[in-house]
Amino acid sequence: MNVMAGPLLSSSREINLSVIGRYVDYLVEEQGVKNIFVNGTTGEGLSLSISERRQVAEEWMTKGRNKLDQIVIHVGALSLKESQExxxxxxxxxxxxxxxxxPFFLKPWNKDVLINxxxxxxxxxxxxxxxxxxxxxxxxxxxxxEELLDGIQEKIPTFQGLKFSDTDLLDFGQxxxxxxEQQFAFLFGVDEQLLSALVMGATGAVGSTYNYLGKKTNQMLEAFEQKDFSSALNxxxxxxxxxxFVLKLGFGVSQTKAIMTLVSGIPMGPPRPPxxxxxREFIDEAKARLESLDFLSSTDLKDGNLES
Ligand SMILES: CC(=O)N[C@H](C=O)[C@@H](O)[C@H](O)[C@H](O)CO
Ligand SMILES: CC(=O)C(=O)O
Incomplete structure (x- = not known):
């Protein structure tokens, strides 16, 4: 079972390649996360220039070699040419x-157009x-x-699977x-519902919270594999x-980055506009909640980097 994380690495709005090496070690050693999804949602891949995306991908490959199991790079873009590059x-x-x-501006209007x-x-x-x-x-x-997958391998011979970030478990189950018959990977991307997706046959997970709840999620995966469903549910x-709790406060990529900084002690920097x-209020409340849920002892929390 794979858990993947999708970290973003910028500081003062510029990409900060220098923290990637440390972050690889942190994910492997502290979170038990050895599969990385680079330049996705959390990594603000769509807010980076093509040259920046290349640099980030290269740094993950260099620093992750011999330490990580798999690195999948998100290469989606509005321009087909950029995506191909x-x-x-x-x-x-x-x-x-x-x-x-x-592609999300001029959008594909049906399955065949998207597959093409x-x-x-x-x-x-x-x-x-x-x-x-x-x-x-x-x-x-x-x-x-479910519609898209129907016959997809004839069109895309390298098709390997899906990262499914939606709450429609009917679609996912189907x-x-x-x-x-296929050996597809069904990677689920709604972290708060992962257990339900495991029951439906998910083969892995890719999500933002695994950056800091990777260890906890691995415990859930382990319990599920052992068929200890009550522990998994806990x-x-x-x-x-x-x-x-954080969804109610307003939770997105910016908040994810602040929590990643808080928990890892590695400065993730601010996000890029928009x-x-x-x-500060969000960070204080999230920190208190992490402590009360025993996800971290207060001595583990390092928020000295938050202002950097
Ligand atoms: C929209 C979004 O960012 N989805 C992430 C992955 O795809 C998830 O990991 C969520 O951040 C997570 O499930 C919290 O809702
Ligand atoms: C983590 C994740 O799913 C993403 O950043 O796309």
Whole structure:
């Protein structure tokens, strides 16, 4: 079972490559996370320039080599050409896979149109496993994943699986049910509902909270594998209590970065506009909640870097 995290690394609005090496060690040693999803939602991949995305990907590959199991690089972009360039680059630097979201300004209006776009990106890296990143709430492209998967391997021979970031468990369950013959990866991306997705056949998870709740989530995965469902549920409820709490305060990529800084002690920097840094009030409340849920002892919390 894989857990992937999607960290972002910028400080003073510029990418800060120098923290990636430390962050690899932190994820492996402190969170038990050995699979990384680079330049996705949490990494603000779509807010970076193409050159920045290449640099971030290269740094993860260099620092992660021999330490991480898999590095999947998100190469989705509005421009097909840029997406292809990033796909070729991912292949050149030895990534383990590429992922692509649906283009979200001029949008694909049906399944075939979307597949044709994805196919052209995948063809730029013909040796790399290809993942579709389904995140309809952010892209606005609501084509159901179950429909998209129907016959996809004939169109995209490198198709390897799905990162499914949506709460529609009917759609997710049918993706699994209708593709039992294939060896697809079904990676679930709604961290507060992961246990339900495991029951539906998820083979892994990619999510923002694994940056700091990776260890806790791994305990849930372990309990699930041991068929200790009541422990698994306790772990999921504990994770839900935290996510439910921060969702009510207003939770997004900026807040994720502040929590990542707080928990790891590694400065993640502010997000890039249009995002704005999390408020001091948010950070204080999130910190108190992390402590009360026993996710961290107060001595582990390092927020000295938050203002940097
Ligand atoms: C919209 C978004 O950022 N989704 C993330 C992954 O795809 C999740 O990891 C969520 O941040 C998490 O489930 C909290 O709602
Ligand atoms: C973590 C994750 O799912 C993302 O950043 O895309």
């Amino acid at each position: 990033l796909a070729r680059h991912a292949a050149e630097i030895g990534a383990d896979g590429i992922a692509v979201i649906a 776009f994805l196919k052209e990106v995948a063809a730029a890296a013909p040796a790399l496993p290809f993942y579709y990143y389904h995140i309809p709430a952010l892209t606005g492209v609501k084509i159901r994943a 993706c699994v049910d209708q593709n039992r 772990h999921q409820f504990c994770i839900q209590r935290f996510i439910n 995002l704005q840094r999390a408020s």
